[in-house]
Amino acid sequence: MKDVKITPLRNGTVIDHIKPGMALKILPLLNIDQDYSTGLSIAMYVQSKKHQLKDIVKIEDKELHHKEMNRLAVITPNATISIIRDFKVVKKFKVKLPKVIEGIVRCENINCITNGKEPVVSKLVRAQEDPVKFKCYYCGRIQNMLEKRII
Amino acid sequence: MSLKGRDIVAITDLDMDEIETILNEAQKMVPAARGEVKNDSLSGMILAALFFEASTRTRLSFETAMHRLGGDVITIAGQEGSSLIKGETLADTIRMAEGYSDIIAIRHPKEGAARLSATFSKIPVINGGDGAGQHPTQTLLDLFTIKQNLGDISKLHVTIGGDLKYGRTTHSLSLALGRMGARMTFVAPKRIQMVDHILDDLNRMDASFDVVYDIKETIPDTDVLYMTRIQKERFPDEEEYMKVAGAFRITAEMLEPAKKKMIVMHPLPRIDEIHHSVDATPHARYFQQAFNGVPVRMALLHLLLED
Numbered sequence: 380m381k382d383v384k385i386t387p388l389r390n391g392t393v394i395d396h397i398k399p400g401m402a403l404k405i406l407p408l409l410n411i412d413q414d415y416s417t418g419l420s421i422a423m424y425v426q427s428k429k430h431q432l433k434d435i436v437k438i439e440d441k442e443l444h445h446k447e448m449n450r451l452a453v454i455t456p457n458a459t460i461s462i463i464r465d466f467k468v469v470k471k472f473k474v475k476l477p478k479v480i481e482g483i484v485r486c487e488n489i490n491c492i493t494n495g496k497e498p499v500v501s502k503l504v505r506a507q508e509d510p511v512k513f514k515c516y517y518c519g520r521i522q523n524m525l526e527k528r529i530i
Numbered sequence: 531m532s533l534k535g536r537d538i539v540a541i542t543d544l545d546m547d548e549i550e551t552i553l554n555e556a557q558k559m560v561p562a563a564r565g566e567v568k569n570d571s572l573s574g575m576i577l578a579a580l581f582f583e584a585s586t587r588t589r590l591s592f593e594t595a596m597h598r599l600g601g602d603v604i605t606i607a608g609q610e611g612s613s614l615i616k617g618e619t620l621a622d623t624i625r626m627a628e629g630y631s632d633i634i635a636i637r638h639p640k641e642g643a644a645r646l647s648a649t650f651s652k653i654p655v656i657n658g659g660d661g662a663g664q665h666p667t668q669t670l671l672d673l674f675t676i677k678q679n680l681g682d683i684s685k686l687h688v689t690i691g692g693d694l695k696y697g698r699t700t701h702s703l704s705l706a707l708g709r710m711g712a713r714m715t716f717v718a719p720k721r722i723q724m725v726d727h728i729l730d731d732l733n734r735m736d737a738s739f740d741v742v743y744d745i746k747e748t749i750p751d752t753d754v755l756y757m758t759r760i761q762k763e764r765f766p767d768e769e770e771y772m773k774v775a776g777a778f779r780i781t782a783e784m785l786e787p788a789k790k791k792m793i794v795m796h797p798l799p800r801i802d803e804i805h806h807s808v809d810a811t812p813h814a815r816y817f818q819q820a821f822n823g824v825p826v827r828m829a830l831l832h833l834l835l836e837d
Binding site for chain 2: 486488490491492493495496497498499507515516517518519520521
């Protein structure tokens with residue numbers, strides 16, 4: 380018999396295929412903190428059908444917007460989002476990197492003004508497609524390995 | 531096309547037509563820059579020259595440019611003379627300065643400082659150099675000098691030598707030359723060769739360039755030899771610095787196989803890269819280049835404030 384680690388969701392959002400170990404890192408991006416009062420289930424290092432490890436987050440009674448989900452692509456580019464209503468998937472999509480990433484990733488240039496005490500949030504803008512590359516809006520530096528510099 | 535009210539933070543902020551407009555305007559400014567004719571078009575206006583890092587040519591030529599247009603200048607020279615040393619943020623300093631002036635020119639040791647200033651300022655901001663980042667007005671005066679001497683830039687082969695890793699002038703210049711279709715050769719010791727992110731940018735724009743290590747072999751085929759200062763502190767010891775500095779010292783004798791019209795440029799200050807014997811050759815253009823900082827910055831101030 381298959382183990383049921385998380386019960387099915389009646390209404391809400393399921394974030395699946397999260398990079399293993401990254402589930403807790405995406406919660407701040409979804410504005411989920413200690414004040415959050417709705418049901419939330421997190422499964423980490425579970426086996427997918429393809430026998431690969433993944434994390435899953437289920438958020439009860441909350442449908443997340445497409446735009447806010449795309450921010451997750453910075454941390455976990457292969458995540459899929461399912462919107463559930465009355466136990467049925469009404470919408471399913473894969474996260475996609477946005478054109479601008481604000482306040483999520485620190486600029487890799489240690490001498491960039493945004494890494495000091497100025498009252499600005501980091502801002503990376505898409506500089507190249509295929510492979511997608513971002514550059515710092517302020518110093519212009521092309522950025523590598525965004526997931527290593529999550530704020 | 532109007533540039534009034536614009537910020538000039540990176541050379542890539544300007545399209546080719548806008549660069550052309552600035553260079554043409556600079557040509558018109560030459561007599562006033564020399565003091566031969568009077569130009570009061572910016573009378574009553576104030577430039578805030580906020581130089582949080584050492585500068586001779588850039589600051590002086592910005593100030594001269596504003597005075598030659600009949601305007602006034604307020605200046606911060608070095609962090610010691612400002613509240614930054616007391617811990618004030620640049621964002622606050624900029625919002626203070628915009629109340630005192632009509633346009634801001636800024637140099638700052640941190641990359642991205644000029645873009646941040648432009649974000650907070652309601653008046654135009656011109657980047658006078660931010661850390662190892664961009665220095666667009668130097669690029670404009672470099673392009674102006676090349677065009678003045680040799681005409682169509684797209685047909686030229688420009689060799690850029692010296693410290694290509696830390697020398698910010700070479701970064702802005704190569705991006706502009708790449709967009710204009712010039713062929714480039716980067717010549718430097720491996721330790722201070724052109725940085726990857728600039729080479730990536732050049733590849734993205736399909737620019738034509740080579741990376742080489744021997745300066746002598748590039749001289750006969752080049753139209754512009756653009757040298758930059760090699761900084762001693764980038765080397766682990768004096769011996770290695772001397773070896774590199776020696777190999778990258780241009781002398782009059784080395785220029786013998788050069789094309790007749792080839793020009794030698796340098797953003798100055800020079801240390802050992804160009805021997806004084808070159809000054810007397812018909813190739814030397816670095817002092818003309820330094821002077822050109824005035825008409826080019828006059829053109830920019832005029833176009834951003836008046837037009």
